[in-house]
Amino acid sequence: MVEYLNQLNESQLQAVEFNQGPSLIIAGAGSGKTRVLTYKIAYLMSLGLAPHNILALTFTNKAAREMKSRIAALEGEATSRRLWMGTFHSVFSRILRRESEFLGYTSDFTIYDTSDSRNLIKTIIKEMALDDKTYKPAKIQGVISMAKNQLFTPERYSQDKENIEHDIRAKVPMTSEIFKAYNARLKASNAMDFDDLLFNTNVLLRDHPDVLARYQQQFQYILVDEYQDTNFSQHLIVQRLADAHHRVCVVGDDAQSIYSFRGANIENILNFQKNYPEAKTFKLERNYRSTQNIVNAANSLIKKNTEQLEKNVFSKNEVGDKILITGAFSDFEEGMIVSNKVAEMRRAKKTSYSDFAILYRTNAQSRIFEESFRKKNIPYRIYGGLSFYQRKEIKDVIAYFRLVINPNDEEAFKRIINFPARGIGDTTVGKISEAAKLHNASLWSVLSDPLRYNLNINAGTAKKLTGFREMIESFLEQLRQLPAYDMAMLITKQSGVAHDAYQDTSPEGMSRQENLEELLGAIHEFTDSRMEEGEENYLLPDFLSEVSLLTDQDTDKDAEAEKVTMMTIHSAKGLEFKNVFVVGLEEELFPSSMALSEVKGVEEERRLFYVALTRAEDFCMLTYARSRFRNGQTESSNPSRFLKEIGEEFLDVQDGMLSRSFSLGNERRESSFAGLRASEPRWSSFSEERNKRESPFQKPQTVQPVLPRSNFVKAENARPKAGSNDGADDVKPGDVIAHERFGMGTIVEVSGDANSRKATVEFENAGTKQLLLKFAKYKKVK
DNA sequence: AATCCACTTGTTTTT
DNA sequence: CAAGTGGATT
Numbered sequence: 001m002v003e004y005l006n007q008l009n010e011s012q013l014q015a016v017e018f019n020q021g022p023s024l025i026i027a028g029a030g031s032g033k034t035r036v037l038t039y040k041i042a043y044l045m046s047l048g049l050a051p052h053n054i055l056a057l058t059f060t061n062k063a064a065r066e067m068k069s070r071i072a073a074l075e076g077e078a079t080s081r082r083l084w085m086g087t088f089h090s091v092f093s094r095i096l097r098r099e100s101e102f103l104g105y106t107s108d109f110t111i112y113d114t115s116d117s118r119n120l121i122k123t124i125i126k127e128m129a130l131d132d133k134t135y136k137p138a139k140i141q142g143v144i145s146m147a148k149n150q151l152f153t154p155e156r157y158s159q160d161k162e163n164i165e166h167d168i169r170a171k172v173p174m175t176s177e178i179f180k181a182y183n184a185r186l187k188a189s190n191a192m193d194f195d196d197l198l199f200n201t202n203v204l205l206r207d208h209p210d211v212l213a214r215y216q217q218q219f220q221y222i223l224v225d226e227y228q229d230t231n232f233s234q235h236l237i238v239q240r241l242a243d244a245h246h247r248v249c250v251v252g253d254d255a256q257s258i259y260s261f262r263g264a265n266i267e268n269i270l271n272f273q274k275n276y277p278e279a280k281t282f283k284l285e286r287n288y289r290s291t292q293n294i295v296n297a298a299n300s301l302i303k304k305n306t307e308q309l310e311k312n313v314f315s316k317n318e319v320g321d322k323i324l325i326t327g328a329f330s331d332f333e334e335g336m337i338v339s340n341k342v343a344e345m346r347r348a349k350k351t352s353y354s355d356f357a358i359l360y361r362t363n364a365q366s367r368i369f370e371e372s373f374r375k376k377n378i379p380y381r382i383y384g385g386l387s388f389y390q391r392k393e394i395k396d397v398i399a400y401f402r403l404v405i406n407p408n409d410e411e412a413f414k415r416i417i418n419f420p421a422r423g424i425g426d427t428t429v430g431k432i433s434e435a436a437k438l439h440n441a442s443l444w445s446v447l448s449d450p451l452r453y454n455l456n457i458n459a460g461t462a463k464k465l466t467g468f469r470e471m472i473e474s475f476l477e478q479l480r481q482l483p484a485y486d487m488a489m490l491i492t493k494q495s496g497v498a499h500d501a502y503q504d505t506s507p508e509g510m511s512r513q514e515n516l517e518e519l520l521g522a523i524h525e526f527t528d529s530r531m532e533e534g535e536e537n538y539l540l541p542d543f544l545s546e547v548s549l550l551t552d553q554d555t556d557k558d559a560e561a562e563k564v565t566m567m568t569i570h571s572a573k574g575l576e577f578k579n580v581f582v583v584g585l586e587e588e589l590f591p592s593s594m595a596l597s598e599v600k601g602v603e604e605e606r607r608l609f610y611v612a613l614t615r616a617e618d619f620c621m622l623t624y625a626r627s628r629f630r631n632g633q634t635e636s637s638n639p640s641r642f643l644k645e646i647g648e649e650f651l652d653v654q655d656g657m658l659s660r661s662f663s664l665g666n667e668r669r670e671s672s673f674a675g676l677r678a679s680e681p682r683w684s685s686f687s688e689e690r691n692k693r694e695s696p697f698q699k700p701q702t703v704q705p706v707l708p709r710s711n712f713v714k715a716e717n718a719r720p721k722a723g724s725n726d727g728a729d730d731v732k733p734g735d736v737i738a739h740e741r742f743g744m745g746t747i748v749e750v751s752g753d754a755n756s757r758k759a760t761v762e763f764e765n766a767g768t769k770q771l772l773l774k775f776a777k778y779k780k781v782k
Numbered sequence: 783a784a785t786c787c788a789c790t791t792g793t794t795t796t797t
Numbered sequence: 798c799a800a801g802t803g804g805a806t807t
Contacts, residue, residue, distance in 0.1 A: 060797075089797050114796085194797055261795060362794055364798090384796090418783090425783045549797070570795045592794055608795080631792070632798045783807100790802075 015282040022276035028313035029614035030289025051082035059226035148195035149263035154180035227252035231263035291320025297650035335372030355578035580616035
């Protein structure tokens with residue numbers, strides 16, 4: 001038998017070994033769910049299933065990466081790479097690109113992110129001459145998203161009595177028309193939003209039996225993680241794919257379902273047995289993560305929810321300390337209390353800062369902790385907020401990439417038609433838009449042939465338009481030839497984006513330059529690794545299709561660093577920390593005021609709190625503030641109802657929740673007066689950091705600016721042009737080489753002729769890799 | 783066409 | 798408080 005199986009407990013082992021039919025694994029918090037999934041995949045392969053016949057769907061890219069690397073450790077990297085593992089969105093976008101013709105898209109379709117999609121909705125509302133105070137774009141977007149996740153087309157939506165009546169009552173009867181126009185515009189732009197990735201996968205599998213059969217055949221075994229957070233659309237994809245063989249295993253915990261706002265349906269997990277009557281259920285109830293006290297406290301809380309699957313989560317770890325509850329006078333003081341406690345505990349217990357996490361309900365709360373931690377020189381890292389790929393300067397360059405790859409991309413077009421400023425203003429864009437709408441064409445086709453569409457513009461403007469068009473066309477010509485990095489550099493320089501970035505020497509401007517540099521650095525790394533490993537797909541579209549579904553969590557460059565983690569509870573799901581602070585436990589904040597109107601809403605908030613508590617291994621502290629700065633003014637607040645729902649025996653209440661007396665010592669009391677807030681200089685987060693560091697950029701150059709310094713000079717020199725690595729050392733099996741990225745390695749095998757010599761190299765720390773010698777950057781050592 | 787300023791507005795969580 | 802809008806100014 002496979003030796004690693006003895007690392008599992010009885011119920012874990014049963015879950016791993018059962019694979020004759022559908023199974024449902026109810027995995028309590030901290031019960032070794034990932035371990036079970038990993039071993040189950042390894043076990044399936046030991047039974048002879050090929051990696052590419054296994055489909056494993058996770059909730060985040062990060063989770064997929066982690067599982068992949070664990071499997072790589074067991075089975076080797078070559079094997080783990082062939083698994084179909086990723087989020088629903090990333091796996092099915094890959095499949096949709098491959099099968100795009102069946103749906104009337106090209107394989108280069110753009111994926112609109114939330115803000116692209118909102119902008120489009122805004123435009124449509126404006127074009128339909130509706131009032132955007134009645135038809136709030138964000139709200140409409142939510143309605144459309146929910147509808148798509150229920151697999152409603154605009155037609156079906158408009159025929160649904162409930163929807164229509166609701167919209168009439170809410171005085172937004174045109175919603176279904178907006179939905180219709182929105183979908184039409186996406187299609188015309190050769191673009192899909194996040195929900196379309198799932199929706200269209202369903203359409204593909206529904207309408208093309210041969211395609212369905214192909215994938216059913218391929219995915220011999222399907223595993224789904226975090227099943228409680230799947231929506232109907234996702235659920236149906238799984239059902240369709242598993243329909244032929246029923247070899248499907250879903251893992252989840254109904255007590256941790258926290259994504260209903262995104263259409264997640266807790267019913268999916270509750271109904272799994274109904275869908276597959278022969279399904280076998282396994283329960284993982286032993287929590288290995290937390291102390292008994294924390295597990296029991298969390299249990300006492302979640303008991304207040306009505307609907308849930310029966311289970312008994314328990315811990316055999318130490319009993320542990322009680323959960324601390326402390327009230328603060330203000331949000332400011334809450335920050336002080338928490339940062340003091342962190343500093344004190346780190347000193348006393350000699351733990352690393354990376355063992356601490358501050359968890360909050362809303363991203364806006366991060367600021368106050370940022371300030372108090374900075375004041376004490378405690379290093380921290382904030383996750384979430386606006387992600388790298390959402391920064392303006394990054395979106396701008398990416399819009400260029402997008403337009404070159406898919407000229408019909410309307411949002412990209414609008415974003416860059418006049419950026420950097422080239423004298424094509426709103427009026428002109430308005431005219432193009434109108435002509436496009438009139439002829440049902442894309443903005444790009446109007447631009448390409450202004451005469452045909454009778455564009456009423458003057459000669460000067462026409463010339464500017466032609467200039468823009470020719471520039472994009474010149475990029476287009478090279479798109480399939482140049483490697484991603486070279487293409488990206490070309491676009492960045494020639495479009496004037498680089499020049500524009502150089503002009504601005506303000507701190508903000510410097511930060512923008514750095515971000516651009518970072519993006520280009522990422523593209524460079526992508527290109528290199530693809531070329532070195534002899535992959536074909538090293539073009540810009542390949543890069544874009546890979547990053548367009550990444551979030552900030554996925555670019556965790558210094559996750560290892562010695563820093564306190566600050567994040568929302570949502571993004572903390574699946575993580576664990578020795579010491580956890582759950583902050584802002586106040587009515588209207590947590591539970592959120594948005595959730596209070598419905599019982600279901602409060603129950604979801606309670607599950608969210610349950611998730612927060614169960615992140616902690618040893619120590620947990622809960623805080624609330626009596627007053628908080630919100631919407632520009634100080635508002636008073638009451639302790640959260642959830643605090644009273646935890647069994648008293650698990651708590652150590654340092655500040656009577658109702659009494660107003662302070663038991664926090666003098667120094668803190670002083671700091672609780674709001675006057676301090678005003679006298680505190682409020683640095684914007686980056687301006688301070690900026691002043692400390694020296695800019696890697698040089699002064700703007702007078703001639704044609706060359707973008708990046710540091711990374712890029714090195715980069716351009718380092719990577720030889722294709723086929724020109726003449727100076728490289730020749731190698732034979734047994735030789736030892738030092739590789740720029742993978743470190744030391746031994747040559748195992750060399751194959752191929754002079755122009756495409758490939759070496760199999762066994763690296764000390766990076767596993768075994770196939771390298772194309774003409775691209776690889778290495779030195780022969782022995 | 784671009785910039786600037788005064789005003790309103792709103793706020794949960796994210797693939 | 799912040800972002801976003803609309804209007805006025807150059």
